[in-house]
Amino acid sequence: xxxxxxxxxxxxxxxxxxxxxxxxxxxxxxxxxxxxxxxxxxxxxxxxxxxxxxxxxxxxxxxxxxxxxxxxxxxxxxxxxxxxxxxxxxxxxxxxxxxxxxxxxxxxxxxxxxxxxxxxxxxxxxxxxxxxxxxxxxxxxxxxxxxxxxxxxxxxxxxxxxxxxxxxxxxxxxxxxxxxxxxxxxxxxxxxxxxxxxxxxxxxxxxxxxxxxxxxxxxxxxxxxxxxxxxxxxxxxxxxxxxxxxxxxxxxxxxxxxxxxxxxxxxxxxxxxxxxxxxxxxxxxxxxxxxxxxxxxxxxxxxxxxxxxxxxxxxxxxxxxxxxxxxxxxxxxxxx
Amino acid sequence: xxxxxxxxxxxxxxxxxxxxxxxxxxxxxxxxxxxxxxxxxxxxxxxxxxxxxxxxxxxxxxxxxxxxxxxxxxxxxxxxxxxxxxxxxxxxxxxxxxxxxxxxxxxxxxxxxxxxxxxxxxxxxxxxxxxxxxxxxxxxxxxxxxxxxxxxxxxxxxxxxxxxxxxxxxxxxxxxxxxxxxxxxxxxxxxxxxxxxxxxxxxxxxxxxxxxxxxxxxxxxxxxxxxxxxxxxxxxxxxxxxxxxxxxxxxxxxxxxxxxxxxxxxxxxxxxxxxxxxxxxxxxxxxxxxxxxxxxxxxxxxxxxxxxxxxxxxxxxxxxxxxxxxxxxxxxxxxxxxxxxxxxxxxxxxxxxxxxxxxxxxxxxxxxxxxxxxxxxxxxxxxxxxxxxxxxxxxxxxxxxxxxxxxxxxxxxxxxxxxxxxxxxxxxxxxxxxxxxxxxxxxxxxxxxxxxxxxxxxxxxx
Numbered sequence: 001x002x003x004x005x006x007x008x009x010x011x012x013x014x015x016x017x018x019x020x021x022x023x024x025x026x027x028x029x030x031x032x033x034x035x036x037x038x039x040x041x042x043x044x045x046x047x048x049x050x051x052x053x054x055x056x057x058x059x060x061x062x063x064x065x066x067x068x069x070x071x072x073x074x075x076x077x078x079x080x081x082x083x084x085x086x087x088x089x090x091x092x093x094x095x096x097x098x099x100x101x102x103x104x105x106x107x108x109x110x111x112x113x114x115x116x117x118x119x120x121x122x123x124x125x126x127x128x129x130x131x132x133x134x135x136x137x138x139x140x141x142x143x144x145x146x147x148x149x150x151x152x153x154x155x156x157x158x159x160x161x162x163x164x165x166x167x168x169x170x171x172x173x174x175x176x177x178x179x180x181x182x183x184x185x186x187x188x189x190x191x192x193x194x195x196x197x198x199x200x201x202x203x204x205x206x207x208x209x210x211x212x213x214x215x216x217x218x219x220x221x222x223x224x225x226x227x228x229x230x231x232x233x234x235x236x237x238x239x240x241x242x243x244x245x246x247x248x249x250x251x252x253x254x255x256x257x258x259x260x261x262x263x264x265x266x267x268x269x270x271x272x273x274x275x276x277x278x279x280x281x282x283x284x285x286x287x288x289x290x291x292x293x294x295x296x297x298x299x300x301x302x303x304x305x306x307x308x309x310x311x312x313x314x315x316x317x318x319x320x321x322x323x324x325x326x327x328x329x330x331x332x333x334x335x336x
Numbered sequence: 337x338x339x340x341x342x343x344x345x346x347x348x349x350x351x352x353x354x355x356x357x358x359x360x361x362x363x364x365x366x367x368x369x370x371x372x373x374x375x376x377x378x379x380x381x382x383x384x385x386x387x388x389x390x391x392x393x394x395x396x397x398x399x400x401x402x403x404x405x406x407x408x409x410x411x412x413x414x415x416x417x418x419x420x421x422x423x424x425x426x427x428x429x430x431x432x433x434x435x436x437x438x439x440x441x442x443x444x445x446x447x448x449x450x451x452x453x454x455x456x457x458x459x460x461x462x463x464x465x466x467x468x469x470x471x472x473x474x475x476x477x478x479x480x481x482x483x484x485x486x487x488x489x490x491x492x493x494x495x496x497x498x499x500x501x502x503x504x505x506x507x508x509x510x511x512x513x514x515x516x517x518x519x520x521x522x523x524x525x526x527x528x529x530x531x532x533x534x535x536x537x538x539x540x541x542x543x544x545x546x547x548x549x550x551x552x553x554x555x556x557x558x559x560x561x562x563x564x565x566x567x568x569x570x571x572x573x574x575x576x577x578x579x580x581x582x583x584x585x586x587x588x589x590x591x592x593x594x595x596x597x598x599x600x601x602x603x604x605x606x607x608x609x610x611x612x613x614x615x616x617x618x619x620x621x622x623x624x625x626x627x628x629x630x631x632x633x634x635x636x637x638x639x640x641x642x643x644x645x646x647x648x649x650x651x652x653x654x655x656x657x658x659x660x661x662x663x664x665x666x667x668x669x670x671x672x673x674x675x676x677x678x679x680x681x682x683x684x685x686x687x688x689x690x691x692x693x694x695x696x697x698x699x700x701x702x703x704x705x706x707x708x709x710x711x712x713x714x715x716x717x718x719x720x721x722x723x724x725x726x727x728x729x730x731x732x733x734x735x736x737x738x739x740x741x742x743x744x745x746x747x748x749x750x751x752x753x754x755x756x757x758x759x760x761x762x763x764x765x766x767x768x769x770x771x772x773x774x775x776x777x778x779x780x781x782x783x784x785x786x787x788x789x790x791x792x793x794x795x796x797x798x
Contacts (some may be wrong), residue, residue: 057447060402064435064443071435074420075428076537082417086736089414095744096407097753103403104757107396112764297500300425304432312437315444322444325455333451335391 007302012295014305015076016284019069024026024273028170028266033059035171037102037128038164039190040121043198047183048121052106054330059106061319063099067201077294077303080284087146091134110333111193121153129164136163136201143209144275145286158204165197173261176250178330184258185226188250191261195247198265199240202272206233209279213287216279230280236271341745343415346620346750348717350407352710353754357401359709362476362521365469372465376458385548386555389772390532393765395450400761402443404634407750409611415743416724416732423499423725426507427482434478442471468623473521478572479685486725487716488581499728511581515574516716522567523712526671527705530562532556533678534702535769537695543772550687556699557682557698560675566669572627579628582726583637584650585719588657590624591617595638595664599609599624604662607654612640656714664711667704674701701760 033055043051055062074081085092101123109120140156142150173193175187210217219225243264251258282290295301337345340551368391375383409431420427449457456464491506492499501507533556539549562619579586587593589603591614603622605614625634642651681694724731735786 002721009392030723057451059441060399060446061440063402064439067409067439068408068435074409074412075424075432076421078424078428079417081413081420082736085410085413086417086738089738089742090746092410092414093749096410097749099402099406100753100757104760107399108760108764111392111396111768112760113767165534177585192720240778253390296428297425300429300501303501303504307429307433307436315436315440318441318444322447325448325452335388335395335450336454 006101007298009292011301011305012076012291015072015295015301016281016291018308019072019076019079020273020277022065022069022072024270025272026062026069028269029058029062029065029166031118031269032170032174033062034102034128034132035167035169035194036174037124037171038132038168038216039171039175039187040125042190043183043186045219047186049332050179050330051126051175052109053333054175055191056106056330056333059103061322063103073305076296077099077284077291078290078296079218080113080289080291080294083285083289084146087148088141091137091141095131095134095138098132098134099128101127103127106189124148124171132164136160139163139205142286143212144207145288146210152250155204155208159201162197162201165194166201166269169198170262170265177262180251180255180329184251188247191243192247193322195240195243196269200269202236205272206230209276224315229275229326232271237267239267239271243268247250250296288295337621337740338730339738339740339743342747343735343738346743347408347415348412349747349754350404350411351751352713353495353750354401354408355709355713356706356758357397357404358472358476359524359527359705360397360531360692361394361401362472362524364390364397365465365472367532369462369465372462372563375480376462380547382547382551385546386552387427387678389548389768390552391450392768395446396761396764398442398446400757404745411633415736416734417736418729419724422729422734423486423498426485426489426499426501429501429504430478430482430485430507434475434482438471438475438478442468442475445471450749467720476520476524476626481508481510481513485510487516487578487720488512489728491727494728498693499521499725507754512574512577512713515570517576518570519567519574519712521781522563523705524559524565524569527709528703529556529560529675530671530698530705531703533560533675533698534700537698538702538766539769539773540690541692541695541699542773544775545688546775549772553690553698554682554687557611557675557678559743561679564668564672564675568601568672570794576628578719581638582720584639585640585657585716586628586653587639587642588652588654588719589661589715590636590655591658592624592638592642595635596639597633597635598622599626599628599634599636601627601720602658605658607658609654647690652681652719657719660711660714660718664708664715667708667711670701671708674698698731 036051036055039050040051070081073084103126105120105124109117109124112120135162137156141152143159144152144155169191172191173185176184176191179187210220220229225294243261246257246260246264252263280286282292284291284294368387371383371387373381373389375387445464445467449461449468452464454462484505486509489507490510491501491503493502494500532552534557536549536553540553575586575589590599590605591605592599593612593614598621600619601619602614602617602619605617605619610614622632626632628634628636639651639654643649660740674694678690678694678698681690685691720726720730722730724734
């Protein structure tokens with residue numbers, strides 16, 4: 001591909017990459033937010049406040065990556081946006097209701113009368129659960145080509161469960177990093193209990209994807225591709241092994257290595273996502289519409305790209321600033 | 337009901353629910369910055385108390401706005417795929433700029449603004465407050481650009497049925513954009529002014545006589561009294577702009593069926609689309625001609641001009657536009673009377689001795705801004721029908737082919753959750769007001785005055 005040749009070629013590619021990046025960032029960042037929400041019922045009342053405090057300053061910005069991802073799909077690939085979202089009408093609805101409940105309960109549980117707090121905690125969990133399940137379901141349906149047949153739905157139900165457990169795992173890994181004391185030990189236990197979701201999820205998707213279409217099978221299991229791609233499964237296995245080994249030893253004195261489960265979990269998400277992206281490229285609607293067919297006019301993409309080049313570094317900058325300001329162990333959320 | 341009508345109701349329900357909260361946060365962000373700057377300057381605790389009370393309502397409103405806004409970005413695809421497929425080349429970049437220049441800015445700095453006060457220097461916190469307010473305003477700007485382009489599109493060409501941008505300056509500064517932007521900013525300012533005055537009045541009725549509540553009552557009343565005449569002026573100018581570019585909408589707003597001179601100002605009527613006339617009309621002779629053309633015998637366009645030769649109706653349904661417009665105007669007049677009356681009483685008695693009756697009136701008007709804003713949006717949006725993008729794309733050509741039953745069931749789901757949330761939202765605001773009235777402290781932290789070093793922020797071990 002001639003990168004700075006025909007803009008009708010490299011612009012769609014660039015936007016697909018930007019959109020893919022936004023989805024990946026969303027899945028990792030809101031993945032741990034949702035995961036923390038999923039762990040709420042396991043925590044006692046004091047711990048619940050700290051769970052929420054650990055994501056308090058971040059969740060809103062994290063969720064914005066979803067808006068950017070769907071926005072890029074919308075602006076760069078309008079026909080694909082319509083095709084994907086009308087096919088996923090119901091799971092999208094469930095996700096939106098879930099995200100509404102999660103975001104609102106976050107505020108309400110702290111501000112409504114104490115007698116309502118348990119109900120809002122419940123809504124916080126329910127919202128996180130609805131959003132996680134529906135995202136996993138949509139992932140499964142997308143892999144299966146967005147057609148509603150019984151086996152496809154069955155597969156999507158499996159991915160829904162696995163992604164939800166996977167989110168709870170990365171949520172627990174986040175808590176290991178951001179909390180201490182009893183809660184940290186609980187988080188280690190939760191992480192041990194949730195790691196199977198991640199393993200089964202990545203495993204199921206890795207096994208199923210090549211058999212969905214011969215094209216994807218070819219892309220993976222032909223020489224020399226299989227050689228270039230072998231680091232993906234090998235690294236994933238290594239990370240899983242590392243997590244398995246580390247989680248049995250955490251926490252250490254001085255809180256050493258507390259950040260590593262989260263980093264390893266992020267690595268796993270990135271690797272799995274990279275594999276998926278490789279499988280589906282160049283299609284944005286699996287086996288139907290390529291990014292080149294669906295792309296908006298180059299002039300419109302260009303004007304967005306120019307803005308993106310200026311704005312994205314700024315976004316990255318102040319996002320890092322925010323994580324830096326709220327570094328260290330999560331403390332009580334206070335407005336003053 | 338068919339998918340088109342149900343989808344319109346669903347999008348209408350979502351966008352109506354959504355706009356309630358940005359209408360509050362757009363202006364409340366600037367108000368919080370004002371409270372914060374007053375505190376920085378005077379060191380008077382009452383401003384920090386006011387900030388601490390209203391920042392809670394801001395945080396709650398912001399969360400409601402964010403989550404209900406996400407719904408919309410998905411509904412473009414789930415319900416209106418034809419919209420982006422036809423005008424995506426214009427709408428796309430505008431939405432992208434909104435997300436990139438506004439959403440991230442406000443979302444990231446909101447975290448610092450809300451929870452960072454004890455972790456950053458005071459000026460960083462003030463800056464974060466400014467950036468959040470600035471972000472909400474940027475967001476308003478971009479979405480109003482897109483919305484007004486849908487009313488008065490220009491700067492594009494159509495190739496094979498798809499809109500392509502030709503001139504971005506013309507697209508951004510389209511004819512109705514400045515009017516719509518000013519109108520919306522003032523609407524937000526008024527909504528917040530009356531909310532602050534109303535909740536402060538409620539707290540005073542409950543017996544709160546603190547300095548903070550007196551200051552916020554004064555602030556709300558004076559802001560309302562200053563903004564409402566500006567809004568009436570801006571609304572009038574916006575109306576004249578609409579007359580030029582969307583005469584069918586103005587005809588529906590006025591309930592005027594025939595294009596003619598000496599058109600009366602209809603105060604009340606029941607527009608009858610069957611007989612194409614008004615029933616039970618009460619009107620002021622020449623009024624509409626005077627307002628719209630500034631001449632008693634000025635010609636005002638009528639709805640009958642917008643009927644195709646085959647009888648196809650190319651104007652909006654008259655009744656919703658006609659009534660929504662009157663509700664907006666009526667609320668505006670009530671705001672004018674109450675805020676000016678309130679300002680007079682402030683001069684006469686002072687905030688602390690405000691009589692009970694006006695306090696009750698302000699409490700009753702706490703959410704009047706919502707009513708006026710919704711009525712205004714219904715007027716302009718229903719008034720654009722049957723067009724989605726005026727003259728370019730009709731609403732029915734953009735709708736998805738999702739089964740009506742699916743749209744209906746999700747619509748019921750949305751309505752149920754919105755009903756619960758709106759009750760909870762108003763409930764929490766009154767609960768916070770009740771708590772504040774009881775004098776529970778918002779903050780135990782001592783704030784440094786300008787130039788003072790805050791020892792307490794240095795945590796052990798840092």
